[in-house]
Amino acid sequence: MVALIRDAWAKAEPYLPEISQFFYGMLFTLAPTTREFFPINMEVQRGRLVRALVHIVQMVDRPDDLVPFLRQLGRDHRKFGVIPQHYEAVGTALLGAMKRQLGPEWTPEVERAWAEAFTIIARSMQEAAAADENPAYWNATVAEHRRLSWDLALVRLEPEHRVPYTAGQYMSVEVPQRPRLWRYLSPANAPRDDGSIEFHIRAVDGGWVSRAIVSHTQAEDVWRLGPPLGRLHVDRGSGNDIVMVGGGTGMAPLRSILDELQGWGQNPNVTLFFGGATRDDLYDLDELRALASVNPWLTVVPVVERGDLPGCEHGTLAEVVAGQGGWPGHDILVSGSPSMIRATVSRMLVAGTALDQITYDPFTID
Ligand SMILES: Cc1cc2nc3c(=O)[nH]c(=O)nc-3n(C[C@H](O)[C@H](O)[C@H](O)COP(=O)(O)OP(=O)(O)OC[C@H]3O[C@@H](n4cnc5c(N)ncnc54)[C@H](O)[C@@H]3O)c2cc1C
Incomplete structure (x- = not known):
């Protein structure tokens, strides 16, 4: 099923602008009220929703990762006032746009695979939305x-x-x-x-x-x-030490976790790699160093790609972190731009880190 989905998307992806245009046209015809969920200037929306939908559809073979995420996403979508008919319209418009683009390559088997995947996704999201008692925003x-x-x-x-x-x-x-x-x-x-x-x-x-x-x-x-999403956290009871890898403002969620850890007397050892292109990108470095100076469990390693900075590693975060081995016995949290996450995770896997040691929030739409 996933092979059919991925293969169809590989053929369709170069035509994302055409697919998106048809998708929105069909969606707003089928369910005119959905127009209110989007900005007045649709130009800024570009391929955002179609790309996000396809990204999720392609993850359908990883239910352990996907289902918790979809449940969070379903809760998040309540802020738009989304109702079940909207999910149906989105599915019809997506499949319609793909079919129009792929012509004879959109076979009945391919259509079935996409339809099944979309149904699984829509069901998880709607169930979670219906069960949530918090405000929509x-x-x-x-x-x-x-x-x-x-x-x-x-x-x-x-x-x-x-x-x-x-x-x-x-x-x-x-x-x-x-x-x-x-x-x-x-x-x-x-x-x-x-x-x-x-x-x-x-x-x-x-x-x-x-x-x-x-x-x-x-x-x-x-x-x-909107409602909180994501799965970055530190399990203090796991007995493992921690490696954190943060690029630019990707430091924010790691900062939040450090903020929480400092409230405890004892913590696992945390090695934090904080990286950016230049020293200017490490905006929070002085505060992080101050935090490390009073918390012996924390070691901060600044990493810059350009410029000569004393006390600093040089290179990309991916190179520096993976260059120090596979980090056995460590839980690893990675946060930053999608390209930084991709590069870091793939280098670490090559260096011998197991995938289940690493946590990141991969479902980005940017
Ligand atoms: C899980 C998650 C957490 C995030 N947390 C933060 C955070 O704490 N602080 C923060 O500042 N941002 C954060 N972001 C990024 C943020 O959501 C926006 O993507 C970013 O602010 C750009 O939005 P925009 O509307 O200004 O750009 P858009 O108008 O959407 O895009 C304009 C151009 O910028 C490019 N672009 C989009 N995002 C980025 C990016 N992150 N880096 C470089 N180029 C980009 C686009 O490809 C496009 O070419 C987070 C993103 C995700 C997925």
């Missing part, structure tokens, strides 16, 4: 917006009600400057008594939401936060 007020550098900002929010996240998770976020453009961000702090949440946001080139947040966020803005 939380309103949160901006209490602080501070530029940490020209392209990086810290935003501290005070949610109306406590958001039930655990250290290491992420959530989707909508800001008033960019309605309907939800993006994922990771709290950089462990849950606090006052419920406040800190995000670290880097403005990416041409980025619709990240640039608006960094440049135009105001105190008192009200953001919407």
Whole structure:
């Protein structure tokens, strides 16, 4: 089934713009109310949803990873007001767009494989959404917006009600400057008594939401936060030491976990590799070093690709971490851009690390 799905996608992928255009046309005809879930300017949406759907469909042979993720995603989609008929329309539009693009190569067997996979996905998401008793999203007020550098900002929010996240998770976020453009961000702090949440946001080139947040966020803005997602965490009872690998703002969820660990007297040894292209990308390094100086279980290893920085490893995170062996007896957490995660995980596997030692949140749509 998965081979048929992947093979069809390999043929269709070069035509993502055409497929997306047909997909949205059909979706908005079948279920006109879904138009309200998307930004007014559909150009910014591009192939985002189709790519995300196909990514998930192709994971259908990994139910242990996929099902917990789909359940979280189903809960997350409640923020749009999604109803069962919308799932049906999305499935019909996706298969219709693929069929139109692939012509005779879209055989009945291929169609059956895609339809079965989509049904499994939609069912998991809908069941989880129906069972969730939390709000579909939380309103949160901006209490602080501070530029940490020209392209990086810290935003501290005070949610109306406590958001039930655990250290290491992420959530989707909508800001008033960019309605309907939800993006994922990771709290950089462990849950606090006052419920406040800190995000670290880097403005990416041409980025619709990240640039608006960094440049135009105001105190008192009200953001919407979706339900928490993700599986990065430290199991303190496993007896294993920990390796953390964080690239850029991918440090945020690791920072949140460290924040939680420092509340305990005893912890596993944690070796944290914090990497970026240059020293400027290691925005949090001084604070991390300060944290390590009072917590003997923590070792911070800065890694830069360019420039000469004393006390620092040189190269990509993938090269440096895997260059030190397969890390037997360690649990490994990886967080950063999709390309950084891919490179790090594949190098580590070659270096002898077992896949089940490594945790990352792989289901990115960016
Ligand atoms: C699980 C998860 C957690 C995340 N946590 C954080 C976080 O804590 N802080 C944070 O700043 N960001 C985080 N991100 C990234 C964030 O969700 C957005 O993707 C990012 O802010 C860009 O959104 P945008 O609307 O500005 O860019 P878009 O308008 O969507 O994209 C504009 C251009 O930028 C490229 N692009 C998109 N994302 C990135 C990226 N991350 N790096 C480089 N180029 C990119 C796109 O390919 C496109 O060419 C996280 C992403 C995921 C999946």
